[in-house]
Amino acid sequence: MQKGLAAGLAIIAAGFASPALSHPHIFAEARVEIVSGDDGSFKELRHVWRFDDVFSASVLMDYDKNSDLKLDPAELKEIADTIRESLADYSYFTFVTKDGADAAIAKPDVFNVDYRENQLLIFFVAKPKAPLTIGGKMTFGVYDPTLYTAIDFANDSDLVVEGASFAACSHKVVRPDPDQILAQNQANLTEAFFNDPAGNDMGKLFATRMEITC
Template identity: 30%
Template structure:
């Protein structure tokens, strides 16, 4: 574990040929190395996120965006907050503001790991607003942000939402309680969350570090392990 004074420098350093760009999205260049050392030869994923999402509607009944609250695993959280304040105290939003900005800025390259579709067509997002990080009493950090849609859309009649990393370097899992909620939805709207099907034997055999290290650009393995939320409105 690096000394606290080195944590800031390490957050900007890339240490893996494959996968480091995913860690860079969180602003932590060495987090992947620490995960690999602690987990030995265990394959992907290396960062774990519990996600809560909210689909936001405007007064006209159209979807205007998605709110996210992503809580990171204890290992990532511990590394992320090194050198950012008194370790005996819970960090404030102000303490974590620079790291929050690094997160949302870097995640733009990856579409904030968020995919929204209506009628089978992906809907583009604008830059996040209302973003911040906070730390809980049990020392876990949570990234909050709102992703506005570039153009508000009708549900059509279904609005599909998934949150995942195509390379499965980061594992996203919807929270058990209230994983996806609706804000300002018209009467009669509902949301259903379905978990992914278990991997077949062929896919299970692929879950090695070598497989992910040699993954072809554009390969979308993570979708196989992604939950799906479907919002339906009359």
């Protein structure tokens, strides 16, 4: 099947070519570990995403080539390779900022995919393209700029800060109020936004994130 996620999960596992819509159709719970290096730099984000049963079942149907109702290693690798290539245009749904400036994310070396208890899981490590020294105000989060996919954290404890370089920093999980965000951005909610939500990056405003201040 070649229809579906290009708008949201960027063809995450099936490459569905559905138009971008301004509300989510796919749901995932995430866990992210924000890791510092020993040299005082931001080292990496370690991602785990668990997708909803409906989407996971659609991936199973698309990639279960031998129809045995499971995904064998070759099928899982095909899914992982597709995700790794497709999400490049969307910064791997990973956003990192320092003092308001975006930090570019490098292509992950490896994507690992599994299928457990009827749910698709993704594991990967995202690193900055250029060295990023810890300091000032930094934010770390996960979101789909097309708003087709909702990736969120069930608990604040699913956003984890690790490493001695963060010891002198304060940190908090921020969960924006959607009604407040909409009220504050009425001028931006034009027809163009609803036709192409990825074109304005407002999705970042709605995303749960970790804020670290040093």
